Amino acid sequence: MARREIVVSYAGEESAFKFAKVDRAKLYGRKERVILDENGQRCVPAYLTADGAALVPPGGTAHVYVDEAFETIERSLLSAVDDEGKKLETTPSTLGVAQALEPVRAERLLDHLVSSVYQLEAETLGSALQKALADGDLFECRYNYRDGYDPDALFLLQNEEGVFALVARPTGFGFIAREAPPVEETAAGDEADDLDDDLDFSMM
Amino acid sequence: MPRLISIMDSKKRDAQIEVDGPVKRAGYRWVDPTGNGVRLQRLVKGTEKTTYDALVERFGSADAVSKGLIEGDPEIDLEQVGRRLAFTSRVYLGPKGNVLYVARVLKVVYGADGSEQSREDFVDVEATVGEELPPIPWTGRLMPVDQVIRRFAFVRKLQLRHVNGLTFDFLYEMAKALEESGKLMYVGAGNKAQQPLIFQTNGTPFRGFLEGRTEGETYRLVLHLSNLEIKAVTAGGEEAEG
Numbered sequence A: 001m002a003r004r005e006i007v008v009s010y011a012g013e014e015s016a017f018k019f020a021k022v023d024r025a026k027l028y029g030r031k032e033r034v035i036l037d038e039n040g041q042r043c044v045p046a047y048l049t050a051d052g053a054a055l056v057p058p059g060g061t062a063h064v065y066v067d068e069a070f071e072t073i074e075r076s077l078l079s080a081v082d083d084e085g086k087k088l089e090t091t092p093s094t095l096g097v098a099q100a101l102e103p104v105r106a107e108r109l110l111d112h113l114v115s116s117v118y119q120l121e122a123e124t125l126g127s128a129l130q131k132a133l134a135d136g137d138l139f140e141c142r143y144n145y146r147d148g149y150d151p152d153a154l155f156l157l158q159n160e161e162g163v164f165a166l167v168a169r170p171t172g173f174g175f176i177a178r179e180a181p182p183v184e185e186t187a188a189g190d191e192a193d194d195l196d197d198d199l200d201f202s203m204m
Numbered sequence B: 001m002p003r004l005i006s007i008m009d010s011k012k013r014d015a016q017i018e019v020d021g022p023v024k025r026a027g028y029r030w031v032d033p034t035g036n037g038v039r040l041q042r043l044v045k046g047t048e049k050t051t052y053d054a055l056v057e058r059f060g061s062a063d064a065v066s067k068g069l070i071e072g073d074p075e076i077d078l079e080q081v082g083r084r085l086a087f088t089s090r091v092y093l094g095p096k097g098n099v100l101y102v103a104r105v106l107k108v109v110y111g112a113d114g115s116e117q118s119r120e121d122f123v124d125v126e127a128t129v130g131e132e133l134p135p136i137p138w139t140g141r142l143m144p145v146d147q148v149i150r151r152f153a154f155v156r157k158l159q160l161r162h163v164n165g166l167t168f169d170f171l172y173e174m175a176k177a178l179e180e181s182g183k184l185m186y187v188g189a190g191n192k193a194q195q196p197l198i199f200q201t202n203g204t205p206f207r208g209f210l211e212g213r214t215e216g217e218t219y220r221l222v223l224h225l226s227n228l229e230i231k232a233v234t235a236g237g238e239e240a241e242g
Helices: A024-028 A106-110 A127-134 B052-059 B062-071 B145-151 B165-181
Strands: A006-010 A013-022 A030-036 A044-048 A061-066 A079-081 A102-104 A112-124 A138-143 A152-159 A162-170 B003-008 B014-020 B029-031 B039-044 B089-093 B104-110 B116-121 B142-144 B156-161 B183-187 B207-215 B218-226
Touching: A006 A127, A006 A138, A013 A127, A013 A162, A024 A030, A102 A106, A106 A112, A106 A138, A106 A152, A106 B145, A112 A152, A127 A138, A127 A152, A152 B145, B014 B165, B052 B062, B142 B145, B145 B183, B165 B183, B165 B207, B165 B218
Parallel strands: none
Antiparallel strands: A006 A013, A013 A112, A030 B104, A044 B089, A061 B039, A079 B029, A102 A138, A112 A162, A138 A152, A152 A162, B003 B014, B014 B156, B104 B116, B142 B183, B156 B218, B183 B207, B207 B218
C-alpha cells in the first residue's frame, strides 16, 4: 500500500508527517438545529416536488452525468478539459511523494484562502527543516490529496502548539485602480455568494 | 457577487463600499468521449414510500420486508424514480414520513468530546455587518503578520472595493496606513468591535483582520476572516481527508 503521509524535502533531507484534520467540532464542539414535531419527535428535512407528487427524504436523491439528449454518461468515460477544450492530464496525489519545500514570506499565505488545516506528527524530520520551523520560517509546496486536475498549495508552519500544514488556494485579489470597472454580477443562481454560507450555528 | 457594507476609517468617517470574494479558479469541465459537454443532474432515487421505515410499516416486520424485496421491487417508486429534481420546496418529515405543519426548533450544543451540553429553543442570530447596519469600526489594534498567520486559519476573504471617486480615496488611505504599519488590524462589529462579524442572519461568525497594500496609485485592501484557530486537537496523527 502506498504511503499516506505528507512527505517534503528541504536542504537535501526528506521529512514525513502523519496528519490529522483540525476542525471546529474537535476544537470547540458544535451547535445543531433540531426540528421536533408536536410529540417531541425528531424530524428530518425533505424535498417536496413542485407538483406535490413526491416527497424525497434524505438519501432519496442520486446524481448522474447526462449529455444534451439526457443520456446518462458513466463517470469512467468522462474526460476533464480546460476552457479551450484541451484535455487535461491528471496530477497524481502528492501523498507519500516528496515535495520540494520553498521558504516563503507571510504575505504569500495571506494571498491564499485556507480550505483545510492539518495537525502534523513527524515520522522523520530533517534537522534543517526542524531548525527552520523553530526559527519561524514558513514553507510552501504543492499538495494533492488524491489524483486530480487542480492541485492546492500546502503551507508548513510551526507555533507553540506544534507543526501544522494549511491547504490553500490563491485568492486572485489584484490591485485596484481609481477607474477600476465594477465587479461583474453573476447570473442569479449561477454561483454561490461568497458570504451566503448555509445556516451555521457554530460558536466563536 | 459583490455586496455593500459600511466601514469606518481612522478619522471615524464611515462609508459604504463594496466587498467581493476570491476569484474563482479557472478550473475544468467534463466532456463525454465525443468531446461534448455533460452536466450533473440530480434525480429522484427514492421517496417517502420507499424508506426502510415505510417498508416495515407496510409489510409489518423486517422479515416481511426481506421477503417482499425477494419477490418484488417495493423499494422502487416506479412513478417517481429517475425523475429530475428541480424547483423543490423544503419540508420536514415526521417519524412516520408525515409532513410537518407545526414544528419546534431547538438549538442543541455539543462539546468537543461529542457529548450534549445543552438544548434550548432556537433564536435567530442577526447579521452584524451589512449595508444598513452600523459601520465596522477602525480599532487601531494592530498585530504582527507572523503572529496572526500562526494563530488563525483564514477560511474566508473579502476584497474591499470603492464604488466612486470619494470611496477610492477613502480606501486607498486605509490601505496606505495599514501598509505603513506593516501589520494587520483586528476588526469586529459593534461600537467597541467586540462582536463577531456576521454577514447574514444565522451566518457564520468570524474574527476579522484587515490588511492593506498599495502599488503606485492602486490599492489592495483585504478583510481576512477566521473562525478556526491553529491549535492541536489530538495526540495522534490520524489521517483525515482534505
